[in-house]
Amino acid sequence: MAVVSMKQLLESGVHFGHQTRRWNPKMDQYIYTQRNGIHIIDLQKTVGYIEEAYKQFMEIAQQGGKVLFVGTKKQAVDVIESESKRANQFYVSKRWLGGTLTNFKTIRKSIRRLHEIKQMEKDGTFERLPKKEVIGLRKELNRLEAFLGGIQDMRTLPEAVFIVDPRKERNAILEARKLGIPVFGMVDTNCDPDDIDVIIPANDDAIRSIKVIVTTMCNALIEGGAGDAAEGDAADAETTEEAPKRPERREARPVRERSDRPQDRPARSQERPKRNEARPYRPDPKPQPQITKPVQPQPVKEPAPVVEPQPVKASAPAVEAQPVPAQNPVQASLDDMTVNELRELAKDKGLTGYSKLKKSELIEALKN
Template identity: 50%
Template sequence: MAQVEYKDLLDAGVHFGHLTRKWDPRMAPYIFMEKNGIHIIDLNKTLASIDEAAAAMKGIVRSGRKVMFVATKKQAQEIVTEEARRLKMPFVTDRWLGGMLTNFATIRKSLKKMQGIEKMMKDETTYKSLAKRERLTVFREKEKLERVLGGIADLTRLPAALFIVDVKREHIAVAEAKRLGIPVFAMCDTNSNPSDVDYPIPANDDAYKSIRLITLAIGKAIEEGLLERKQDKDDQRLQDEEEAKRAEDVKAAQAEGETVADDESSPVAVADDAEEQED
């Protein structure tokens, strides 16, 4: 696992928290000190939290399940979208729809509707037969659905975990995940409540460099989990092939043994044995 170093966190400004008057007392264990009216996050705690979160994340992905990335704040959208697409994981970066997890059946209907529109638009005969105004309406509806649901278009079941950049901003997503028992990995600034999430990572969730560093660290853990899963599959396939070959060898040996036994008990063989005994 690629280790994030103390200096990397320092350079990215991960240690800068919010103004002291905006803090959440529940973040006290992760705060190192106060400087110029700003809380400074303890980067040693951040390093330990990253390692713990990365190990847990790798285990989830290795089991073949999906992790949903959630980051709707402007400075996080680009990096989160890029990393989620690279890892082929679902993501939400435009707006969190209420019930996206707790009412997933309805969300799937919207996804099917979006796929139906895409299919219709690919059929030029059907699409061009519509009036100009109708085509414009269909196009706008498709754009709206893609903007909100495009990142989860391939999601067929609930994700196994959530990675969230700002728990205070994404409180609805956190509440839904908590209700369904889905573990939440999240960046928690000094104005957040770390007890709401399973794997809090104390860090500046406003600076682009800080968001990028933490997101890439989690992304690296997911990538390693995917590679280990692929290796497990390859090892299992080789094992299955070896067992199948051994079974074939045993079957062939048994068939050969039965042939020899049949030859020894044939009438000719019995007659030959009788002649030898008379002689």
């Protein structure tokens, strides 16, 4: 029996490819026909590849391996998160951080930081910190939760990677291939199938198409033992009906008497020095007589008499006033005039070549 029916694939629109002008010639063998300028995927081949991927996912789950689901496009975010959590797998749904696989040692440091902030929030550390610092920690927590929330429990590299739209998740494919991790993926008619190890020809743009493929792959992991299977839920329901058994009490450890203690260890002295014990009286040493030398008196010098300065009256020499030469009114009036005014005056007097003369030359010419 097929793990997914042809009817389910048709109803989900798995067979719709991209426009014929956007196709990749390497996908020619997976195309059935074209209709209204759109390629139609051969669903018979799709069913065969789904069954092959289903078996490999079951084997991975039976060996205790984990699969990393990667889908950062808008149509795949909700499906990737919900189905990965249901199957207890890892996922990346926001943005692929460079080095998530190839530089996993550094990524683990960020994951540890995420756990530290969560622990601070649980044990009440946020209530003792300043409000501004708490706001910064919450922003950091939201950012780490968005990028690393799906891989916060990933201790080692996954056994396989499942990709939705290989064109968009190019970096994830390159890192997985560099580390030799097998890559499974939904490949549309505009993608390169050579980048994927196990391809599933399908429409990677429709939400229903992505959901039916991802759900089928997660069912394989659950069936293989990686998630909570339906049988396990039924068994849990049966066990809850029975009365819970009380755990047996452990036998109390025998109390070892003091006589059983090894005698090799030296007993501690019970006598402790008292702090307030009186110290023995010690007589003070006799003071030695001090010998003082006679001090010879020093001669005192008499202060010199202070002579008060007498004010000296300075007589200023008489300065004779110099006669100021009378200025010619015509000279003063010409000096106050501008060049244009001087040229107008020269024009009125009939002087020639006045336009090329300077102010001083105009004044000399007008004086003459």
